[in-house]
Amino acid sequence: MIPFLDLKAQYQSIKSEIDAAVLGVLASGQYILGEEVARLEQEFADYCDVKHAIAVNTGTSALHLSLLAAGVGPGDEVITVPFTFVATVSAICYAGARPVFVDVEPVTLTMDPAQLEAKITARTKAIIPVHLYGQMADMDAIKAIADHYRIPVIEDACQAHGAQYKGLRAGSIGTSGCFSFYPGKNLGACGEGGIVVTNSDDHAKTMRMLRDWGQEQRYHHLLKGFNYRMDAIQGAILRIKLRHLEAWTEARRAHGRRYSLQLGGSANLRTPVEITDRRHVYHVYAIRSRDRDQLQRVLTAEGIQSGLHYPIPVHLQKAHADLGYKAGDFPISEAAAREVLSLPIYPEMPAWHVDQVAAALENAYVS
CATH class of the missing domain: 3.40.640.10 (Type I PLP-dependent aspartate aminotransferase-like (Major domain))
Incomplete structure (x- = not known):
């Protein structure tokens, strides 16, 4: 796993x-x-x-x-x-x-x-x-x-x-x-x-x-x-x-680059974009795909854990229905909620695990 x-x-x-x-x-x-x-x-x-x-x-x-x-x-x-x-x-x-x-803008989701x-x-x-x-x-x-x-x-x-x-x-x-x-x-x-x-x-x-x-x-x-x-x-x-944070951050960034190198050419998913003059520290490596749910099922079948950050935007949460928002009010956020899939990433993660995750995603579109 x-x-x-x-x-x-x-x-x-x-x-x-x-x-x-x-x-x-x-x-x-x-x-x-x-x-x-x-x-x-x-x-x-x-x-x-x-x-x-x-x-x-x-x-x-x-x-x-x-x-x-x-x-x-x-x-x-x-x-x-x-x-x-x-x-x-x-x-x-x-x-x-x-x-x-x-609403957020579509590239960084900020x-x-x-x-x-x-x-x-x-x-x-x-x-x-x-x-x-x-x-x-x-x-x-x-x-x-x-x-x-x-x-x-x-x-x-x-x-x-x-x-x-x-x-x-x-x-x-x-x-x-x-x-x-x-x-x-x-x-x-x-x-x-x-x-x-x-x-x-x-x-x-x-x-x-x-x-x-x-x-x-x-x-x-x-x-x-x-x-x-x-x-x-x-x-x-x-x-x-x-004291270890900078070394851990660079390890995360290396994993992020490795993911992007292997997945960046896919026509079926979008990888994170690191904006010029900003240092991305990859707390989460979130890809986007209209086939998100199917991809997550494929990863799970391969013994690969993944996450959803976040599947329901706050304006559509029942707890905040009193704010009066409805579906369609923030289309970029709602599209992201349907499409984002977070892949494994942490400093101690072996590089070959990155390769295995990327291969599983690529095979999902081949098979």
């Missing part, structure tokens, strides 16, 4: 480092926030080339706190895309705001800047572009519109650790950037975790209080906050993994 993802392989590759870090935390008796988390925050801020990083318990919490720090609340609108994981939209709802959707301005109203208080599958949205175009209307941009970089746009790291361009450390991410914890990065002193101070019950100091609650703190064990593990 070829797995879609193999977290055990990553652990085995750095087992001695991880084990020592975890045992160090257990011996310290400091299990929530603390020194390991503070060091992770500084190291991740340095990696993203920003002033501040605020570690939290999930990427969803990172988005939620970013919205609150930007002043988003009940009655406001936040513009994002329907082709994303539902957490992007959930965070907007947590803040009491209304999600407003802009926010289409050409459709953005028409969705801005007097109630628009933030814009959340999603850096999907490991490639960043067109931040120059999005920022130009947002800056004209003085609207904060919050980057959903939960799938884009280490991605770049014209040499700038994901998360460093907007008012804030939000990352998930869910285990399957390019930089994943051994459990839940997330982080916000920002250059705003005020926003950083607010989010640090909000993640820890609104405290500026112990038992002095200035804000109505949340329990969004990161565990020290996750902070220690992520510090170890961050």
Whole structure:
């Protein structure tokens, strides 16, 4: 069997480092926030080339706190895309705001800047572009519109650790950037975790209080906050993994190039396009085909795992029917939802597994 993802392989590759870090935390008796988390925050801020990083318990919490720090609340609108994981939209709802959707553009499946301005109203208080599958949205175009209307941009970089746009790291361009450390991410914890990065002193101070019950100091609650703190064990593990992230990223990119070389000539499917001046980090290698479901059945029969990211766009999810959207409102997102198929990709994946997956797809059209 070829797995879609193999977290055990990553652990085995750095087992001695991880084990020592975890045992160090257990011996310290400091299990929530603390020194390991503070060091992770500084190291991740340095990696993203920003002033501040605020570690939290999930990427969803990172988005939620970013919205609150930007002043988003009940009655406001936040513009994002329907082709994303539902957490992007959930965070907007947590803040009491209304999600407003802009369709994605057909090449990168990220926010289409050409459709953005028409969705801005007097109630628009933030814009959340999603850096999907490991490639960043067109931040120059999005920022130009947002800056004209003085609207904060919050980057959903939960799938884009280490991605770049014209040499700038994901998360460093907007008012804030939000990352998930869910285990399957390019930089994943051994459990839940997330982080916000920002250059705003005020926003950083607010989010640090909000993640820890609104405290500026112990038992002095200035804000109505949340329990969004990161565990020290996750902070220690992520510090170890961050040191390996660039090597893992280059391994992912090599696998992506190998897939594209073998599948790029097919008339029956489309491979990801890496836009000039953007560094794609291939959190997901998603092909597109009108025969998606049949291809997935072929791969499964060959013992090859695959994934669907995402088969139902958020505007068509029952949980968000109250927003009033219908089928046909966002045709590019809906077409992508019918066509995308995610192939196995992870740093430790043997190159011959890439070849075997590509061969299975090619044979599907020959047989």
